[in-house]
Amino acid sequence: MALQINGKTLDTDEEGYLANLSDWEPEVAQVMAESDECDLTDNHWEVINFLRSYYEEYQIAPAVRVLTKAIGKKLGKDKGNSKYLYQLYPYGPAKQACRYAGLPKPTGCV
Amino acid sequence: MAKAAFDTPRIPDFPEIPVVVEGAMGHSRPFAAAPEHQEALGFPGRLVEDWHDRAIARMGELLGRSRGLRVFLDSCVKCGACTDKCHYFLGTGDPKNMPVARQDLLRKVYRRHFTLAGKLFPKLVGAADLTEEVLEDWYRYFHQCSQCRRCSVFCPYGIDTAEVSMAGREILASVGLGQKYSNEIIGKVHKIGNNLGLPQPALADTLEGLGEDVEEETGVPVRFPLDEEGAEVLLVTPSADFFAEPHVDGLIGYAKVFHQAGIRWTLSTRASEAANFGLFIGSYENMRKVALRVREAALELGVKRLVFGECGHAWRVAYSFLDTLAGPFDFLDPRYPVPQHVVEVTHDLIRRGALTLDRSANDERRVTFHDSCNVARASRMGDVPGGQFTLPRDVLRAVCNHFFDMAPDTIGEGTFCCGGGGGLLTDDLVELRVKGALPRMQAFREVVERHRVTHIAAICAICKSQFAKVLPYYGFEMDQILSVHQLVGDAIVLGRND
Numbered sequence: 001m002a003l004q005i006n007g008k009t010l011d012t013d014e015e016g017y018l019a020n021l022s023d024w025e026p027e028v029a030q031v032m033a034e035s036d037e038c039d040l041t042d043n044h045w046e047v048i049n050f051l052r053s054y055y056e057e058y059q060i061a062p063a064v065r066v067l068t069k070a071i072g073k074k075l076g077k078d079k080g081n082s083k084y085l086y087q088l089y090p091y092g093p094a095k096q097a098c099r100y101a102g103l104p105k106p107t108g109c110v
Numbered sequence: 111m112a113k114a115a116f117d118t119p120r121i122p123d124f125p126e127i128p129v130v131v132e133g134a135m136g137h138s139r140p141f142a143a144a145p146e147h148q149e150a151l152g153f154p155g156r157l158v159e160d161w162h163d164r165a166i167a168r169m170g171e172l173l174g175r176s177r178g179l180r181v182f183l184d185s186c187v188k189c190g191a192c193t194d195k196c197h198y199f200l201g202t203g204d205p206k207n208m209p210v211a212r213q214d215l216l217r218k219v220y221r222r223h224f225t226l227a228g229k230l231f232p233k234l235v236g237a238a239d240l241t242e243e244v245l246e247d248w249y250r251y252f253h254q255c256s257q258c259r260r261c262s263v264f265c266p267y268g269i270d271t272a273e274v275s276m277a278g279r280e281i282l283a284s285v286g287l288g289q290k291y292s293n294e295i296i297g298k299v300h301k302i303g304n305n306l307g308l309p310q311p312a313l314a315d316t317l318e319g320l321g322e323d324v325e326e327e328t329g330v331p332v333r334f335p336l337d338e339e340g341a342e343v344l345l346v347t348p349s350a351d352f353f354a355e356p357h358v359d360g361l362i363g364y365a366k367v368f369h370q371a372g373i374r375w376t377l378s379t380r381a382s383e384a385a386n387f388g389l390f391i392g393s394y395e396n397m398r399k400v401a402l403r404v405r406e407a408a409l410e411l412g413v414k415r416l417v418f419g420e421c422g423h424a425w426r427v428a429y430s431f432l433d434t435l436a437g438p439f440d441f442l443d444p445r446y447p448v449p450q451h452v453v454e455v456t457h458d459l460i461r462r463g464a465l466t467l468d469r470s471a472n473d474e475r476r477v478t479f480h481d482s483c484n485v486a487r488a489s490r491m492g493d494v495p496g497g498q499f500t501l502p503r504d505v506l507r508a509v510c511n512h513f514f515d516m517a518p519d520t521i522g523e524g525t526f527c528c529g530g531g532g533g534l535l536t537d538d539l540v541e542l543r544v545k546g547a548l549p550r551m552q553a554f555r556e557v558v559e560r561h562r563v564t565h566i567a568a569i570c571a572i573c574k575s576q577f578a579k580v581l582p583y584y585g586f587e588m589d590q591i592l593s594v595h596q597l598v599g600d601a602i603v604l605g606r607n608d
Binding site: 015060064082086107108109 | 141290291294295298304305306307308309311312315316319320323348349350352353354355357358385421535537538571572574575588589
């Protein structure tokens, strides 16, 4: 599988995650979201941006609780919970949002 | 991500044996492991050219190593007792998901190459050659067995289908056809220490955050120590407990129990994972390597006790195999079982009156308990037969007022798998997982209707993630699954013990 972004062809794995993290640019998230029929709002972007900055520091996606706490601080306490994140990302914040953010898929019993 | 391209089964009013549909799940095939995931585990990167001869040779080696495997392949009399006992058959109707048919995929090749009658008169004794088509069937249908061993409870000869499917997967991996989900994960355990690939700084940051959360909520500084030398207890728990919900609430529960009991405990970076997927792929070498981390961590930190968190197959490996894989553990305190399950620790503390519990904290919840397959049928807890069934229930009754069991033939020794065990908890098998959950969902719906049950509690990371995923397919909510120690943590009264 591959994504066409700005005239470039970006490789992805079988599940649609970017093969090379360094290929990411904001259009990647846009194109992936469009094919899922999902409109990216500013709140979606808060999640994507937090995932990317956490990954840059720790080389792993944040735990769900770390993510909800961070989003709660940014967008208000009522949004700092996984129910809200599932509204934004119905396939699961850890998996769908990581994919849009260009991060590898979290593995394990999750 | 396309929407689900299959229909969720309708829950019948009574348990039904489905109409047989040949090939109903013939399309279900997990992603194959990439060369780098294969090679990290000591397997060839891709399907080798002489796969046939190497597969037969590997089967011969496994037969030489495991007398049990040979007995299981020899002793089936086709009585049919197992046919309607597998949740994947009940959920899919595919006849190759009948345990006897699944075993026969390996058995027919075994007969052809390892029995005299099969060598001379293959057609008369159901022996067959290992063709490309058979190899493909192995890959598809040995990845439709969660190795839960429910069928073997009903088999009059005690044939263990899990051993057969583990052998099948081992042979597949050793000719270059491994499964991506399991093998990628085992590689991460070898390299980083846990299934998630969570490095030490991220783990330390996550645990620090949990400590802050609990203190903010309760006013009590409950600690989540990492790599603390000289602690009494080393807790080895699934890395999902650091990462996912409702798992993390269970971890908070363990921490509260240790805090309140005054037990100095620690987690370890080296052994930051209880799971041992080496079991799932039938690879003794990988299982041993994963188990040895636990020994190294215990020695490194100088602990006196080894406690396992809520992880089903980890408890099987720990309880049944740890001593032979990584023993002897004669450096630990002999007054405690080696290893010990966190439910045993909590149960013992409750029995001795060492914890103050307020059941009413869980009054909003009406709870049932899902026996996880590996705990139920491959281990024990406490010092009485059946302790693996009674101890978790004793704990639940001590921490909540409203507890109700599901139908007796769906719990205890006859428990149904969650549908995601044995290395099948992956998105590429979601259809299988949803359909395989049918018998459990049926039993759950019955207690929901009869007793207004609101939550299932479990002691396995796989079960928790699987239920969070499949409950919505059956009209329930994803947060109706809880960790047992979440209920404990919510009921525990922190502060001074008088």
